Amino acid sequence: ASAVFVGVYEPTKQKLLKLFPENLSAAAHLTAGAVGGMAASLIRVPTEVIKQRMQTGQFTSAPDAVRLIVSKEGFKGLYAGYGSFLLRDLPFDALQFCIYEQLRIGYKA
Secondary structure, eight states, X not given: OHHHHHHHHHHXXXXXXXXXXXXXXXXXXXXXXXXXXXXXXXXXXXXXXXXXXXXXXSOSSHHHHHHHHHHHHOGGGGGTTHHHHHHHHHHHHHHHHHHHHHHHHHHHO
């Protein structure tokens, strides 16, 4: 998930920095962080669903969890709670990378 995040964040950031004026670099970083977080959520959410269900004792192994969730609930079952996950994690991802990039710019100056 982290590799997907960075793999989406960096190119998105570069593209947005070219489109946005220099005084709006924070908006470019914030947006790129949100886009990267959304891409990473495609991996993070199923991982969370499987982990949570294993913790509650519903399954004894991850492969069994994936197989049974998909067979009983369909592929959508792996994305249970997707909206809540995005509401929780996207603002964090966006703000974290925006603050990091702005501190980095300030440090360089």
